[in-house]
Structure formats: structure tokens, C-alpha cells
Amino acid sequence: MRATTPAGFWDITGDHNVYHIRRPGDGSSLATDDYELDVWLLTRRNLGVQYGAHLFWEPQGRSRKRSSMTSVTRHQQTTADADR
Numbered sequence: 306m307r308a309t310t311p312a313g314f315w316d317i318t319g320d321h322n323v324y325h326i327r328r329p330g331d332g333s334s335l336a337t338d339d340y341e342l343d344v345w346l347l348t349r350r351n352l353g354v355q356y357g358a359h360l361f362w363e364p365q366g367r368s369r370k371r372s373s374m375t376s377v378t379r380h381q382q383t384t385a386d387a388d389r
Contacts, residue, residue: 312330321352321353321354322359323347323354323358323359324357324358324359324360325358325360326340326343326344326358340357340358340361344356344357344358359376359377360377361374
């Protein structure tokens with residue numbers, strides 16, 4: 306992903322990370338088929354999304370699992386604070 310600056314383009318990230326995909330009305334999780342369709346659409350419409358929601362990743366290896374759990378925990382704390 307790039308930002309436009311007076312000096313030209315500036316790389317700001319490789320892709321957009323999606324944490325979770327929910328229904329807009331009540332915030333509930335999507336059914337598996339609906340989730341897979343949304344991921345399919347997001348990854349194929351040149352939106353900068355390259356893979357599914359972080360909450361559903363299944364990382365391989367101890368280090369990646371630890372990193373993933375840290376990120377999930379951080380998002381859950383932020384969400385809990387926002388819901389208060």
C-alpha cells in the first residue's frame with residue numbers, strides 16, 4: 306500500500322490486515338460460508354487484503370503462535386474497552 310505525498314509515493318504497508326469480519330447490524334460473527342465468501346471477495350478485488358481475518362489464522366510454529374496470540378489478546382482488550 307502506498308500513500309501519495311508531495312514527493313511522490315511512499316510505501317506505508319504491504320497489505321491490509323483484517324482482524325475479524327462481523328455482521329454490521331449486531332456485530333455477530335459470520336457463518337462459515339459467508340465468511341469464506343467475504344474473504345474471497347476481499348482478496349480478489351484489489352483492496353490490499355491478501356488473506357483472511359487474523360482471528361482465524363492458524364499459525365505454524367511456536368514463535369508465530371505466540372505472536373498471533375499477542376495480537377489477538379491486544380485486539381480483544383481494545384474491543385472490550387470500546388464496548389464499555
